[in-house]
Amino acid sequence: MHYDAIIIGAGMSGLAAGIRLAMYDKKVVVLERHYVWGGLNSFYRFKGHQFDVGLHAMTNYAPRGAKGLPLSRLLKQLRIRHDELDLHPQGHSAVSFPGVKLKFSNEFELLRSEVARAFPKQVDGFDALTRAVREFNELDLDAPQQNARPVVRRFITDPVLEDMIFCPLMFYGSAREHDMDWDQFVVMFKSIFLEGFARPQQGVRHVLKLLIDRYRKAGGELRLRAGVARILQDNGRAKGVELDSGETLTADTVLSSAGLVETERLCGSAGWKPALRGKLSFTETISVLDKPARELGIEETIIFFSNRQRFAYEQPAQDVDTSSGVICMPGNFKLPEDPKDHLLRITNIANYDRWAAKARVENDPACEYARSKQRWYEQSCADVLAHIPDFRPHVKLVDMFTPRTIRHYTGHEAGAVYGSPKKLRTGATGIDGLYIIGTDQGFLGIIGAALSGISMANRWVLQQSPEPAA
Ligand SMILES: Cc1cc2nc3c(=O)[nH]c(=O)nc-3n(C[C@H](O)[C@H](O)[C@H](O)COP(=O)(O)OP(=O)(O)OC[C@H]3O[C@@H](n4cnc5c(N)ncnc54)[C@H](O)[C@@H]3O)c2cc1C
CATH class of the missing domain: 3.50.50.60 (FAD/NAD(P)-binding domain)
Structure with a gap:
């Protein structure tokens, strides 16, 4: 044929x-x-x-009628109407590091005011960085490549704020450890901070x-x-x-x-x-709660967190690095109806080779792979408690996927979530x-x-x- x-x-x-x-x-x-x-x-x-x-949120939210944004371009090119997507925006999300939290929403001004509150000396630099991001044309496919960290450091001099900005962008889209390409940084900054999150019911x-x-x-x-x-x-x-x-x-x-x-x-x-082989893979735990996360005092839609002041985006030496990650509460989008299941998802960086080496026997909870999943599920839940109230007594069902699952769904070598x-x-x-x-x-x-x-x-x-x- x-x-x-x-x-x-x-x-x-x-x-x-x-x-x-x-x-x-x-x-x-x-x-x-x-x-x-x-x-x-x-x-x-x-x-x-x-x-x-994989879905926590659709990034790149654009309200109906907005022009020139990635979502509007996509809808136009595929002849899909905005309302067909049934998108509902986030409430608000946060980046949470030891002793400091920055809220953000689909209104960029919230993030800016949070930076001004928590890092008053950095706000002019943050404005200049935002201007540089807005002015950069990430669609110029032939633009020369450069690293993002040196560019960001021209504007942001506080390393904690620098890491807090990088944390969500890396978790949602970096195939590289420690740094990103500047054009990727721009794509992710726009899609997460300037445009924001939404989700279909x-x-x-x-x-x-x-x-x-x-x-x-x-x-x-x-x-x-x-x-x-x-x-x-x-x-x-x-x-x-x-x-x-x-x-x-x-x-x-x-x-x-x-x-x-x-x-x-x-x-x-x-x-x-x-x-060329990507090294970064994830585990994702899914906990089904007996009530909406909101009723447990969790207001955010998504929290990007680090338990260490400096955030390390790198392949961990152990199975999973639970000291940083993403907590997602899909029910905290502004949905017309509460979803049937009240979910809380946690993403952590994981080591593919270690998971691939574990002996796995189908339907055997005592096999090495299943026991490791149980152990890391517990660790992952324990390590988010600096950022949200203890939800563990309310968990009625659990699932977890590992770098092996990502390999299975994508065919990517080493379960590299964002590829090479x-x-x-x-x-x-x-x-x-x-x-x-x-x-x-x-x-x-x-x-x-x-x-x-x-x-x-x-x-x-x-x-x-x-x-x-x-
Ligand atoms: C835990 C997690 C959370 C995420 N959360 C979000 C989120 O909240 N929001 C968001 O926007 N993005 C999110 N992503 C990222 C998003 O899922 C990906 O960026 C996107 O789906 C990539 O699409 P793709 O078409 O490039 O590749 P893939 O989705 O990898 O599709 C490639 C396809 O090719 C098939 N394939 C591979 N090899 C062959 C072959 N030889 N023959 C035939 N078929 C083959 C695979 O089976 C697969 O179906 C998340 C990812 C993960 C892992």
């Missing part, structure tokens, strides 16, 4: 790219190794409850259903349980793929959301570079007709990944095509 384009992966980026191409009457197929779509942002059933895998399922419906309606083909084993090449040009089943499909263009290292491997590259530290901003791999989309192109989160799929489809497939009928 021959296609105009083959897309590897039915995560946010693959689905968005697929919709865009199908809208232009391209013959396109999305190939997904799993039996379900969504990638890192999928969902699952556990003991009668529906859980999202039904979580990620709602967004995925919208995308799948749109894709199918536009005539796109989706094949599940269709893992790509190899990318086929001819004279330095991608010409199609071979599936795990041995079936071959050909195409003019292949867009891969499998990740940079993983796509290199699919090409059979002999010389893959270990430095190297991002291919233009998507070009050096092999004609093969382009990277999604996480390793460098736009992160749900909106970022979807915009990546759209922009790469536009740039590498649709440039010559006329506008489709609305």
Whole structure:
């Protein structure tokens, strides 16, 4: 079978790219190794409850009618109406470090006033940093790369404030330890602090259903349980793929959301570079409470925390680093109805290799993997109590996922949640007709990944095509 384009992966980026191409009457197929779509942002059933895998919040919130923002661009490009997303904004969130807390919301002024209160000598620098972020064009894919910390230090001289600014941006989107690329910093600062958080009442399922419906309606083909084993090449040009089943499909263009290292491997590259392998992975605990978190005195929607004054974003030497993380209360969005389950989620940085080495026996709570999960669940819950009241007596059901789960859902080497530290901003791999989309192109989160799929489809497939009928 021959296609105009083959897309590897039915995560946010693959689905968005697929919709865009199908809208232009391209013959396109999305190939997904799993039996379900969504990638890192999928969902699952556990003991009668529906859980999202990755969604805390949709970053990049834009109110209806706002122009020129990432969410508005995404809706326009995919012909989705704002109200179809059913987005409900956060109440407020916080960055919480020992002895100091900064609240923020979708109104940027709250964060600014909090900085002025807690770090009065830094507020002019914070204003200047904000101006620099606003003025930077992160969409210039050819802009030279630079590290974010030296740029931020030109404006912010207090190291604690510096770490408090970096903490949410790193947890929600950095594939690098200790620092970020400046353009990534700008993307994340805008998406978290300047734009903010929202959530559909039904979580990620709602967004995925919208995308799948749109894709199918536009005539796109989706094949599940269709893992790509190899990318086929001819004279330095991608010409199609071979599936795990041995079936071959050909195409003019292949867009891969499998990740940079993983796509290199699919090409059979002999010389893959270990430095490209991401090191940062997460555990996530999910506690189902017997009442809304609000009734336990937890007001925030999301808390990014560190129990140490200086925050270390790095692969821990032990299984999990519970001294910092993200606490998410999905029920604390301004939802029209309280969700069926009252959830409290905690994300911590974890070490893939240590989790991968643990012996695992299906349904055996005494196996090493299950016992480690139990131990780290308890530690993770204990270490957030400096930031929220003790919720533990109210927990009625628990689940936890580990770097192994992330590897399972994304196929990423080492369960690298945000992929490789190297991002291919233009998507070009050096092999004609093969382009990277999604996480390793460098736009992160749900909106970022979807915009990546759209922009790469536009740039590498649709440039010559006329506008489709609305
Ligand atoms: C705990 C956690 C919380 C998060 N919270 C948020 C949040 O609150 N808000 C937010 O915006 N973002 C969040 N994210 C990030 C967000 O989920 C990702 O940035 C985004 O989903 C990435 O989409 P993607 O399309 O690039 O890649 P993926 O979601 O990784 O999709 C890639 C797909 O490709 C498939 N695939 C890989 N290899 C092959 C192959 N060889 N053949 C066929 N298929 C293949 C995979 O199975 C997968 O479905 C979170 C992530 C995690 C882990």
